[in-house]
Amino acid sequence: MNYTRSTALIALGVAATLSLTACGSDDSAKDSSSKGSSSASPSSANGGSESESGSSSQGSQTGAAKPGLGEDTASRPGAPKTGGKATTGGKVSFCKTANLAISASNAAPDKTSGRIDITMVNRGSTTCSATGFAGVDIKDADHTSNPIQRGHAQPRITTLKPGEAAVFNLAYDIDTTGHSLASPTDILVTPPNETHTVSLKWPTRAGKIKGAYTDVEVYPTHTTE
Structure with a gap:
């Protein structure tokens, strides 16, 4: 137990x-x-x-990697570039009347075709544009002023560096009868896209105008080259 x-x-x-x-x-x-x-x-x-x-x-x-964020927009096609003239699209201002030396001369190619060349020289310090039609009036001996109509032609780009020249023409038929009623004394010229006018003497050797001043035509500017 x-x-x-x-x-x-x-x-x-x-x-x-x-x-x-x-x-x-x-x-x-x-x-x-x-x-x-x-x-x-x-x-x-x-x-x-x-x-x-x-x-x-x-x-x-x-988020930073999303398209359009943090990209250089200037590298995109068609985007404006910064710096220099590119910021204004490369545009050049129009030539001022005060910066142009303007003269008129007889340039008739033959005895029936009248032509007056009006030359504009850029005497400014910067490049300018003279593209387009100049405004032209012809002053008569009776002291009337007659606007000249534009010829059928397309304007050409006319850019002038300092010292360069542009030309535009007045064209008409020469009167060979001796009965012309037009007696031009002065040509009033307003450069393209300008408001200031200069007065030039009608070239002494230019032929008489056949018909009326409405038969004279002005053509757009172009370079002399």
Whole structure:
């Protein structure tokens, strides 16, 4: 009986020890799990912030890479270039009357075709445009002024550097009968796109005008080259 009790007590002691050991291992496992989760939490929090930061950075980079953002518009075809004359499209201002030396001469090719050349020399310091039709009136001996109509011709680009010349012509038929009623004394010239007029003497060797002043035509400017 004593032996049996001793054996039973020993068995109970072993069972209790095993139970305590199991409980301890569970607690340590829980502590370990708890510590693991708590130590992982800051890591994941930092990872989350890094992920968000990376996402934000990536988003801004993606935004910068969108077509049309951050591009050099001057490199696009047709876009205006900066600097110099390109900012104004390369346009040149029209020649001012004050900067032109203007003269008239007889240039009739034969005895029946009248032609007067009116030359304009750019005496300014910059390049200018004399493109188009000049305004022309012919003053008669009776002190009347007669506007001259334009001939059927298309204007040509006429750009003058300092010292260069442009010419336009007055054309008419020469009267060979000796009964012309026109007695021109002066030619009033207003350069293309200008409002200031100069008065030139009618060339002395120019033939008489056949018909009326309405039969005289003015043609657009062109360079002498």
